[in-house]
Amino acid sequence: MPDDTVAKVTAIDHVGIAVPDLDEAIDFYQQTFGLVLTVTEVNEEQGVREAMLRAPGDDGSGTAIQLLAPLTPDSTIGKFLAKRGPGVQQLAYRVDDIEKASDAMRDKGMNVLFDKPRHGTENSRTQFIHPKSAGGVLVELVEPANP
Template sequence: MSDHAAAKVTAIDHVGIAVPDLDEAIAFYQETFGLVVSATEVNEQQGVREAMLRAPGDDGSGTAIQLLAPLTPDSTIGKFLAKRGPGLQQLAYRVEDVDQASDAIRGKGLDTLYDAPVHGTENSRVQFIHPKSAGGVLVELVEPDKH
């Protein structure tokens, strides 16, 4: 590894799971594991309808499960489902400063999906590391909304 600064990860933010039907998946995770929905939203830019689920009583500081359903078959999640079927799609690390983390990642020669961080779930700012640069795993860097 290079001697560039590391991305300063503070926690595992969430694990993203691709699902064909968001409402059906939410019901499964609520009924099976007792998780509660902390947010649902549509992200047109990423082509998904999504939900964040957390353990009961979680104040938002714990690790979440993010369910991702495609808005269209040609969206990233739509293509993922067509190729691989439902399942783990990404691992997201929480960082304090996504700009610093993105620079650190690129400084190590890894490829990011965006030139600059973009809008993410719950008003966060996010960047993705290409799976070819991260051992086959799509890694998301999440700077939570500070408000």
Template sequence: MATDGAAKVTAIDHVGIAVPDLDEAIAFYQETFGLVLAATEVNEEQGVREAMLRAPGDDGSGTAIQLLAPLTPDSTIAKFLGKRGPGLQQLAYRVENVDEASDAIRGKGIELLYAEPKHGTENSRVQFIHPKSTGGVLVELVQPAEH
């Protein structure tokens, strides 16, 4: 049960993995684990080309794997790859309202990366919590788009 003033997470939305070559990574996850490509898109603002993969039969409510490849050499993902190499980049929690969740987190004195939530994958709204506030893990808060 969430305590009063908590961000009110409803699920683990996805795990983000930084990759140097998106097409190669998609093929690997499909051929090795049988995951199904649910969506691909380019997010210019965040400097990434990305793909969401899901388990066969997942209606979109389960946890996804998000593959993130850099669009430019100065993007956040390119810098991550240059510093750490390919691998786990973020853990994303699903929330019903990213504005309320951001306010709750900020109210605890925890550092967010953005003043306001941004556009995310599949028209979601997202906010990130700085890794220094979460034991070294980049945490994303995701409010899925209403369908």
């Protein structure tokens, strides 16, 4: 019998890292750790320029590093950098059904940040859980786009 009281995480999707300069950070992660750049894009809705990097040979099913640079100082990432400086900003879990996962979190009394899922990297759909509801960690739920 299905359990609709949990988010049904299928994988750790990515770790989001706030950076002041995206190009410099991409170069650092490529040169230092040998990670491979798989996508860069601008997400106007979230106010970021972002990049996804993966381990060499990753087919897209493994955990990625997401670098997030602010488009403006008053964006979420801009404010994060001003307050905390560069570093880990979020942990993202992959789910099959973002609506069911969001509802399950609401049913548990978690502070889910948005009424409806938002547009994420590579046309994914995302939702966030406030750090006060998740042990001090900003949690992102990610439903990947259908191939």
